[in-house]
Amino acid sequence: MKKIVGVFLFVLMGTILFAKEVLYVGTNAEFAPFEYMENGEIVGFDIELINKVGEKIGKEIKIKNIAFDGLLPALQTDKIDLIIAGMTVTKEREQFVDFSNDYFIANQVIIVPENESSITDVDSLKGKKVGVVLGYTGDLMVSKVEGVDKVQYNSAPASIMALAGGKIDAMILDSAPAQSYIAKNKGLKIVELDSEVEKYAIAVGKDKKELVEQINKALEEIKTEGIYDELIIKYFK
Ligand code: GLN
Numbered sequence: 001m002k003k004i005v006g007v008f009l010f011v012l013m014g015t016i017l018f019a020k021e022v023l024y025v026g027t028n029a030e031f032a033p034f035e036y037m038e039n040g041e042i043v044g045f046d047i048e049l050i051n052k053v054g055e056k057i058g059k060e061i062k063i064k065n066i067a068f069d070g071l072l073p074a075l076q077t078d079k080i081d082l083i084i085a086g087m088t089v090t091k092e093r094e095q096f097v098d099f100s101n102d103y104f105i106a107n108q109v110i111i112v113p114e115n116e117s118s119i120t121d122v123d124s125l126k127g128k129k130v131g132v133v134l135g136y137t138g139d140l141m142v143s144k145v146e147g148v149d150k151v152q153y154n155s156a157p158a159s160i161m162a163l164a165g166g167k168i169d170a171m172i173l174d175s176a177p178a179q180s181y182i183a184k185n186k187g188l189k190i191v192e193l194d195s196e197v198e199k200y201a202i203a204v205g206k207d208k209k210e211l212v213e214q215i216n217k218a219l220e221e222i223k224t225e226g227i228y229d230e231l232i233i234k235y236f237k
Pocket of ligand 1: 028031068085086087088089133135136137138174198
């Protein structure tokens, strides 16, 4: 018995001594190829990237899947330490959180049925039923155009389904996920926009300057070591 207790204590101490500090990372796994579900697991470009960052800074990464509009509140209330979710750096968000250096450049595009020809730019969305995802930058962009019948969805896949089912005329989404979703949904096409460039970055709580520096250093190394390019090829080529 004593022996068993001894072994148990030994293992326990080892676990405590060598356990890596955990970083809880919030994402919303409805944004392929950045984060999505595959065989019950959260996978994607962002997930691999943040795990590499974790390796570099010697911390264990634990992913939490949260609704996109719940991510910032979760970070502000310390339920998570970081957000990686294809999240665009915006002035509004910067009031509440800090961002790492950016790791991806994107822009907004319109997705329409293949036979749609009257929608060519943001202004031509007037009078149309346009799907957006709640709280996304695309949601904000459409809100600035008067006369658009905006329909908010909780996720990109939900909006894509509505579009494919003819419930809406068009939808707005970030460029890379738009490519990924139309590849899996026949009969849809992309209308490119000369919309503003958006920069994706990792969000960190306001009081965590040191963590932001560590993340930036890790991102830098991941780029110079070619790991970043490997991930780009894996998920986007
Ligand atoms: N880039 C967009 C935003 O930040 C969408 C992000 C996402 O859905 N994961 O609002």
